[in-house]
Amino acid sequence: MTPIYISICFKVIFYCFKKRPLRKFLELAKSVTGWILFIILAVIWGSSFILMKLGMQALSAYQVAAIRILSAAIVLVPFGVKAFKNVAKEKRVFVILSGLLGSFFPAFLYCLAETRIDSSLAAILNSLTPLFTIIIGVTFFKLTAGVKKIIGVIIGFTGLVLLPFATHQGISFNDLSYASLVLLATICYACNVNMVSRYLQQTASLHVAALSFSFLLIPAFIILAATGYFQLPLLQPTYLHATLASALLGVMGTAVATILFYMLVKKEGPLFASLVTYGIPIIAVIWGLLYGETITLAEIGCLIIILAGVYMVNKK
Template sequence: MQTELPPLKAWLLLGLLALIWGSSFLLIKKGLLGFSPDQLAAIRIASAGFVLLPFILKRFKTVKVHHWLKLICVGLVGSFIPAFLFAFAQTELPSGVTGVLNTFTPLATLIIGVLLFRQPARMQQWLGVVIGLVGTLLLVTASASGNFEFNRYGLLIIAATICYGLNLNLIKHHIPDLGALTITGVSLFLVAPPALAYLLLATPFTTTIQQPEAWFPLSAILLLGVVGTAMALIIFNTVVKLTDTTFTSSVTYLIPIVALILGVIDGEPFFIQQGVGLAAILVGVWIANRRKRQPLNPQR
């Protein structure tokens, strides 16, 4: 039996999703021109959480009592904490590099699944993890001089991918009875009020917003929250419904390419070491996620 090819609509939406998520790192960079990292992260989470509310109102009925604590955890490790980590990391890292480092997420998901959730892993998957780690090391030590200079801010991105990996495993192993849009939408809404409260009470946001030069960075952050998080989530779920998770996960390979291209267009340097690191991570992800072919069994 031949596998049905994904429809043209799915390919177009996948390309749009790659553009949205790939450009999010450049939007963070632009947002930091007018706002501090913690302000940027708080605005991003608050805008994404509240804009999704109309889409998830009916879904609150499907959330049971035992779901709430789990959804709060998902909101924290899947959105809230990574938003702050990315914002602080990009004060010292180019947007293209952060986009590439983010590709470590599937490998972090595998490692956490094995270590914390007793998920079985094949030798092939561990080979992919090792190759991905080598690529990550190349990226966090790349420099204009060609020498290996460790940038500790890259560790913030790795920490964010670990958060994403923990989040995906929590969803897979502890919230299998809720839909993806319900999980993400409700969990984002749960952390949006604390983010807004932090923004208004713990940062000089009201003073910063009055500066004329703040409007362009604010627009970039709102675009990041509304389009880069909320709309991207809806597109992602649409593609999953049109095809499957395997096809949708291929966006992992497109995001860093978009991030690097946009970074170079914006004037960021690109080193050969970064290209090698990118290739190593993508190869590692491909090897770790490649499925072993099953022999045909005519009796099945």
């Protein structure tokens, strides 16, 4: 009887692969890998906002941002020599500018903003990045936008306008000025995306990241020294924990996340990769709740409105 059962099993396997080829199975595995990368990126980037808060429990905003840039640079510098050789001379200026707009300035703007606003609110405002990308692309880079994208921008900005009225403490013009720092950071991101798409399209993404952070290493070190970081009692638990949180922010939230994002783009394409925008504020809001931040239902409603606008912008 055993040979008969073996024969039946082989026939069943052959039938399954005939109807569902091995290629289908591999595509499913690839999709699973894409979703794993998606979830990891959402968790890493969504956790970045609370890591800034933890770092600033003992360190200044400038010190946390500088440690973030410095730690990411240390991870990426080994790739910098090869990147320098492979990036065309006329492209290096754009690579350096990409590092400033895409990492350096936003790192400081976010930390300064979170000295007065909640990390969850910063994450909600961060979700406006795709909308500013479209606006700046249309205004300065001759990008064409259809009616749906324009509607998406309008919807997203409706959520932004309503957001100050939704916070638990009400409207404070002082806090609004700090919230505007996050908006300025998203504008930096948007400028960087458009510039990279226009001038660095043929340059490997890892080369752009490695070379730009190699340039940022020295300025970050100077800022740390100028703010008196190295004179602090760094071995005390409070300062040590804050330093570790800031370093983790740089290594995972900047260096590792950048590499994972490039992997996701190559595996699943830019459209799927861009959907990470939806996961980031959700993770950040969860962290905010766990650390005792007050988040109103109205804020969640504004987040949904903003993400609806982002969906319209990203939709083909």
